[in-house]
Amino acid sequence: MFATIKQLESFRPSFVSVTYHANDAAEDLTHDLVIKIKNSTSLDPIPHLTCAGQTREDIRLVLERYAVSGVSNILALAGDPPQVQESDQTGVNRFKRAAELVAFIRQFNRDSRHPDPRGFGIGVAGFPEGHPQTPNRLREMDYLKAKVDQGADYICTQLFFDNRDFYDFCERCEIAGIHVPVIAGLMPVTSLSSLNRMAELAGGARFPAPLLKAIDRCRDDEEAIKRVGVQYATQQCHDLLNNNVSGIHFYTLNQSTATREIYTNLGFKPEGAPGQH
Numbered sequence: 109m110f111a112t113i114k115q116l117e118s119f120r121p122s123f124v125s126v127t128y129h130a131n132d133a134a135e136d137l138t139h140d141l142v143i144k145i146k147n148s149t150s151l152d153p154i155p156h157l158t159c160a161g162q163t164r165e166d167i168r169l170v171l172e173r174y175a176v177s178g179v180s181n182i183l184a185l186a187g188d189p190p191q192v193q194e195s196d197q198t199g200v201n202r203f204k205r206a207a208e209l210v211a212f213i214r215q216f217n218r219d220s221r222h223p224d225p226r227g228f229g230i231g232v233a234g235f236p237e238g239h240p241q242t243p244n245r246l247r248e249m250d251y252l253k254a255k256v257d258q259g260a261d262y263i264c265t266q267l268f269f270d271n272r273d274f275y276d277f278c279e280r281c282e283i284a285g286i287h288v289p290v291i292a293g294l295m296p297v298t299s300l301s302s303l304n305r306m307a308e309l310a311g312g313a314r315f316p317a318p319l320l321k322a323i324d325r326c327r328d329d330e331e332a333i334k335r336v337g338v339q340y341a342t343q344q345c346h347d348l349l350n351n352n353v354s355g356i357h358f359y360t361l362n363q364s365t366a367t368r369e370i371y372t373n374l375g376f377k378p379e380g381a382p383g384q385h
Contacts, residue, residue: 109141115364117149118378119371122355125183125264128156139170143177153179154231157213158187159203167203167212175222181229183264184209184255206232207254214259232256234263234290236277237314249284262288264357267295267306269340270316271347289354294344296358296366297323297337299330338366342373349374 113124126142138155145153155174157167174182186206203209210230217227232255235248242248252263263281268274278290297303303323307313319340326332345356358367368378 109362110144112360112362112364113145113149113151115368116360117151119368119376120379121151123152123154123181125154125357126156128158128187139173142174142179146177146179152181154181154183155179156183156185157209158185159206159209160187162187162203163201164203164212165201167209168216171213171216171228172221175216175228178223179228180224180226181231182213183231183233184213184260185233205251205254207251207258210255210260211258229261230259231262231264231291232260234265234277234281236265236268236273245280249280249286252281253284253286256286256288260288262291262354264291265293267293267313267359269319269344270314271344271351273314274348275351291355291357292348292353293357293359294341295361296341296370298334298363298366300327300333302337302361334366338369338373341366342370345370345374 116124124145126138126145128138142153142155145151157170171182184206186209203212210232213228213230216222222228232252234252238245239248239251242251256263263286265274265277274290274292281287281290295306297306297319300323303315307315319336322336322340323333326336348356358370360367371378
């Protein structure tokens with residue numbers, strides 16, 4: 109993993125996000141990884157924190173550890189419900205929605221428990237194609253507005269493949285009175301298996317017909333499928349950048365090749381390369 113991180117580090121991304129699953133056997137390893145990235149690379153890690161399966165004390169301890177280590181940003185998420193429901197899952201000591209987690213982190217900042225007087229920057233998730241558990245799109249925006257009202261600094265979206273969904277989402281944010289930066293989440297298709305995995309991860313992602321047709325034409329050639337996916341994502345990036353997107357977040361899933369190729373296609377070169385900019 110650190111070889112992959114080093115390859116991406118040379119492109120000087122603004123941050124690297126680290127996913128997190130509460131009650132997972134690797135939970136402590138995730139926290140260790142965040143701190144290792146902070147201490148041994150030039151990257152700014154943004155760890156995910158989830159409501160699901162966590163008590164307020166659990167979250168407070170994690171925040172204190174991150175604060176001491178100099179971690180400066182958190183992505184606050186509702187998270188997937190634990191497979192085994194705990195007896196006090198809906199008790200007063202647990203978060204019911206991501207907005208409550210945002211408020212808790214903001215209070216942690218106000219209590220001066222972070223050595224940086226600014227405290228943690230707080231990001232939250234947005235869903236250009238709609239939240240899979242909230243079919244009511246009006247209520248979905250109410251929930252998002254609640255997270256921002258509680259102190260979220262920016263929104264990082266779930267992956268999408270049609271930029272029109274993203275632009276529509278941004279306009280609906282404006283209508284709802286949400287005026288924080290929105291970072292676009294992209295994940296290039298690199299294989300047929302990754303296509304199916306994305307559909308599962310995104311709760312039913314919409315794949316535009318032109319993308320599916322291009323993949324179908326090279327169905328028996330995995331390398332060709334990867335080229336199609338990288339080129340499609342590059343075109344998405346060009347369009348987003350031309351429309352002044354606040355930022356782009358690549359879902360790498362611990363891989364670096366496709367993201368590095370997109371960076372190169374966009375004209376960015378790794379640190380130390382000739383003609384870098």
